[in-house]
Amino acid sequence: MSQQIYINGEYFGRDDAKVSVFDHGLLYGDGVFEGMRIYGGKVFRLREHLKRLWDSAQAIALTIPISMDQMILDVNATVAKNDLENGYIRLVVTRGAGPLGLDPFRCSHPQIIIIADTIKLYPEEFYQDGLELVTASTIRNHPAALSPRIKSLNYLNNIMAKIEGLKAGCVEALMLNHKGEVAECTGDNLFLVRDGVLITPPVDAGILEGITRDVVLELAAQEKIEVREIAITRYDVYVADECFLTGSAAEVIPAVKIDDRTIGDGTPGPITRKLTAAFRKLVGQ
Structure with a gap:
């Protein structure tokens, strides 16, 4: 059929x-x-x-x-x-x-x-080796104009940042909020690991409340991984030990480079791999 x-x-x-x-x-x-x-x-x-x-x-x-x-x-x-x-x-x-x-x-x-x-958002090698990000000059919508918590059909804000990423040779781009803090990527939420602690921007940083993001927070609690939902800047991304993205289409995917800076040792880290494995087990993959 x-x-x-x-x-x-x-x-x-x-x-x-x-x-x-x-x-x-x-x-x-x-x-x-x-x-x-x-x-x-x-x-x-x-x-x-x-x-x-x-x-x-x-x-x-x-x-x-x-x-x-x-x-x-x-x-x-x-x-x-x-x-x-x-x-x-x-x-x-x-x-x-x-x-x-x-x-x-x-x-x-x-x-x-x-x-x-069916959908395949990123090539399989990115899930194995990690992808590269670039920070877009296009910021997330100001929450007083259009709340990023609304998953609306107007995605031009994200598309403009996506274009920047693609022109820079990256399949994803990091977006900042109106305060210059890290918000999310064009289609995915962002997580960092620093000194064994999982860090992600809070909802009031101008992010979509991701369903996969919530799942990862639940899995982190089950794995006894400390989580902090706090405001972060590009500096925090640059000095992170690990970085990964989450989204329904993307699932869980590591990022190993941003703005020509290597994240950690340039490979998916142990907490990223642990949470990826836990997610795949949960969904039966």
């Missing part, structure tokens, strides 16, 4: 899955989304992802037109219909179609789109 895309309770083939060109998700980036992993035929941390989706929608005054329980049924049905044992889901809720102009309350009906597919 060809890939089946869910749109508002119906399924369409890949070439027939369409939304209106007047949808405000397309015209203005007005909507929210989640990216979720499928392991062993099951969606990983589905309720946690949907709770974040509902929170993001609430924050932008967008009413999701079905219940969370119904969304769970629809997500799982989409996975089953596409016969995916391991893969990735992109769940999108747009504002819906409306006239030209910013007024969101003139849109007719929010659109729910569920895409189940």
